[in-house]
Amino acid sequence: MPELPEVETVVRGLRPRLRGRRICRVRLHQPLILRGRRTQFRRVVAGARIARLERRGKFIVFHLEGPPNGARRWCLIVHLGMTGQLFCCSPREPYQKHTHATFWLDTGKQMRFRDPRRFGRLELIPAARLDAYFAHFGPEILDVPFAGFARRFAGRRAPVKSLLLNQNVLRGLGNIYSDEVLFVARIHPATPADRLALPRLRRLYAAIQRVLHAAIDAEGTSFSNYVTAEGRLGNFQYRLRVYGREGKSCPRCRTPIERIVLSARSSHFCPRCQPRQRRGQPRPGPARRRPRQPDAGAAARGVCHAAR
DNA sequence: CGTTGAACCTGTTTGC
């Protein structure tokens, strides 16, 4: 469920309820969702103060101070997986099935973590290790400048859709918004990433910013599971143009939307608006392709390859 | 190294 807009919406909803508050008590109903030691988790989290919250890619990071017995600072990292929910409610609220953790707050409220499919994870790490934890991920997709964005596609032959999903390349996009972004940018999802020349790369970059900001404004996309921190549904599901619309007509040209599988994930696109390559743009045919010498300098030069 | 596909889970929808 949760991609960048959904996670951002959850963090924005939780922040005013949690910042500066203390966690009085914690209980794990399903220990398997925790990575690392359970005793340490309980010892550190119970009594800790939540100094601040942030989103990194699709992860939620709680910066914890305390507990009183230790000077160390910790980060509680939460990933919502596919069906995870993190929300505040009254202790009197009936427990829903698949609620895996409860945090009692000094406000008298609770924060609960619920996740039917159990792909979500909680993890506690020392604050000093936070940057190392995220080091192998790509840059934040809404913060990366265009040059850095373009560099990520250099020398990559995988389908552009697969790269957009790969959090080690750029972090934040998932299956829904990758399809939406490629539609807006008019790029076929199976296009090899290093075949995108500058104009299409710029369209892709602009589409990402546009679609993600619009989705954040709409508080995300709700199908069955996703809810905001207040338990409300998002609104972007009414504005999806290709995702989940196989066989329905393209909002731009009325051609039926098609679905293909890439990296074992569904990709939805308009075959007319998103052709494999634009007409009039020469493509090296297989028979006439010049054998390219291995060129280590290409990656270092960044976007130059895309301008050819 | 880059890329693909299976595995991890439960719930819902689809098709016979």
Added chain:
DNA sequence: TGCAAACAGGTTCAAC
């Protein structure tokens, strides 16, 4: 209606 298969917003790890 009943049942099985297919599919679902993500990540990780093994294998090629």
